[in-house]
Amino acid sequence: MKIHLERTGGFTGIPLTGTLDTDQLSPEDSQSLRELVESSGFFSLEAKIPSSGGGADRFTYLLTIEAGERSHTVEIGETGVPGALQALIQRVTLLVRQRRIAPEP
Amino acid sequence: MVFRPSSVFCILPPYMLERIAERGSDAQRSRATQTIQLTSQMRAEREAAGRVAAAPTAGPLVKQRVVYTADFTSTLPGRVVRQEGGAPTGDPASDEAYDGAGATYDLYWDVYQRSSVDGNGLRLDSTVHYQRGYDNAFWNGQQMVYGDGDEDLPPDQRLFNRFTIAIDVIGHELTHGVTQYTGNLNYSYQSGALNESFSDVFGSLVKQRGLGQTATDADWIIGQGLFTANVNGVGIRSMKAPGTAYDDPVLGKDPQPAHMKDYVNTINDNGGVHINSGIPNHAFYLTAYEVGGYAWEKAGRIWIVTLRDKIRASSNFQNAADLTYATAGELYGVNSLEQQAVSKGWAGVGITVGQATPDQNGCLPGLLKLLGIR
Numbered sequence: 001m002k003i004h005l006e007r008t009g010g011f012t013g014i015p016l017t018g019t020l021d022t023d024q025l026s027p028e029d030s031q032s033l034r035e036l037v038e039s040s041g042f043f044s045l046e047a048k049i050p051s052s053g054g055g056a057d058r059f060t061y062l063l064t065i066e067a068g069e070r071s072h073t074v075e076i077g078e079t080g081v082p083g084a085l086q087a088l089i090q091r092v093t094l095l096v097r098q099r100r101i102a103p104e105p
Numbered sequence: 106m107v108f109r110p111s112s113v114f115c116i117l118p119p120y121m122l123e124r125i126a127e128r129g130s131d132a133q134r135s136r137a138t139q140t141i142q143l144t145s146q147m148r149a150e151r152e153a154a155g156r157v158a159a160a161p162t163a164g165p166l167v168k169q170r171v172v173y174t175a176d177f178t179s180t181l182p183g184r185v186v187r188q189e190g191g192a193p194t195g196d197p198a199s200d201e202a203y204d205g206a207g208a209t210y211d212l213y214w215d216v217y218q219r220s221s222v223d224g225n226g227l228r229l230d231s232t233v234h235y236q237r238g239y240d241n242a243f244w245n246g247q248q249m250v251y252g253d254g255d256e257d258l259p260p261d262q263r264l265f266n267r268f269t270i271a272i273d274v275i276g277h278e279l280t281h282g283v284t285q286y287t288g289n290l291n292y293s294y295q296s297g298a299l300n301e302s303f304s305d306v307f308g309s310l311v312k313q314r315g316l317g318q319t320a321t322d323a324d325w326i327i328g329q330g331l332f333t334a335n336v337n338g339v340g341i342r343s344m345k346a347p348g349t350a351y352d353d354p355v356l357g358k359d360p361q362p363a364h365m366k367d368y369v370n371t372i373n374d375n376g377g378v379h380i381n382s383g384i385p386n387h388a389f390y391l392t393a394y395e396v397g398g399y400a401w402e403k404a405g406r407i408w409i410v411t412l413r414d415k416i417r418a419s420s421n422f423q424n425a426a427d428l429t430y431a432t433a434g435e436l437y438g439v440n441s442l443e444q445q446a447v448s449k450g451w452a453g454v455g456i457t458v459g460q461a462t463p464d465q466n467g468c469l470p471g472l473l474k475l476l477g478i479r
Contacts, residue, residue, distance in 0.1 A: 008373040008374045009373075009374045009375065009379070010240065010241040010243070010379075011241055011242045011243065011268065011274065011277070011278075011328075011341070011379075012240070012241070012265075012328070012331070012341045012379070013341075013360075013374055013378075013379025013380060014341075014356055014357070015373070016240075053245070053246055054245075054246035054285065054292075055243060055244050055245040055246040055281070056243060056244045056278075056281040056284075056292055056300065056301075056304070057241065057242060057243035057244060057278070057281070058243050058245075059241065060373075060374075060375075079245075086179070090236070093238070094237075094238055094257070097238060097240075097255065097258065097262075098258065098262065100262070100264065100355050101261070101262050101264075101335065101355060
């Protein structure tokens, strides 16, 4: 399974982008991602879920998941993230942030 | 000629637009339908802002601050850690949020005689320690919220420090509240970039006033201290030299333009609101530099009076240029040095004030344009 995250917006306007391949992750991370994708009902989500309410400097998430024959992309405003998806987005964001700086060889 | 729905908004009652939408030509129908959608959206936004204004937190015209902690969750506002007049907590994020909200309140009150974000003493609520590893600060329509950056990563992987570390970030977020209660600029494309720019302008002025810096002395960097030592950059944005704040192998290069010729067309970030804000940011810097002295005194006054009295939800860069120019004339005299400075400021980013004449923006020409008569 491949998960591609593109987070835009926020105060800095600096995007956070990364792709996670469960084949390259530790068994624990890989397993927890699969469970979160399942429990979030990701493949049944609307393609676009806008933010609700006003405010400024919020994030927008563009999340694409490829699993076997299935592939789905969802664009979600930060305040529109459904409860069931919150944990998956936080998990993916953390794993991508941990990989921004390549570890010293 | 660019069609501006707002130019007819002022005189056309909704039923007339609806009639045009039903019976006009194709082009008239589509424009009338757009206008109906836009005006109903604007009305809904005004009503939403009104509801916030009526909240019980509005009070006497004094500084009222409350700082909460989300305890690293997403719960807002969270648990109270410090209230107005309370002793420092010893937690840097909490105390910076408190002090920064205070310094921002003081700029608006002492210099512009505006009490709080709504002009009516609205309590200033701030929440710190929002989520874990949250590289952001935001205004949610009612309060300010701050993350701790990359506190959850090992030091050698951290790119961001806590977002309260830079006082201009606090002034920036609080000013989103001011904008919500005044010009209420739509948060997309040019109006959104103006919304962002007003926040950077007054965020920077809070910092400059605290440091007692003139326009010449100030560095005009937004978010100095937000990056850790792992990043090659002095801050998030530069009003003095947009596009030069950072250039880093991981984060890339500061994408801000300083001139209309480099305007970035993108659908990301609500149409590049944090990118193209570089243009009006630089126009403000050039104006303040030209005026000289403390930027918050004259240039800041021109900008806040314009935001309060003239800016509309759909205003674009050209409108902002024309309106700040008009305000400068009203405050300091037609053809005064201050008004000339505004003109020079916008010229420096490729915008000539007065290109949209009052006649073209008036109600009747707007109606004629809508009907395709001229």
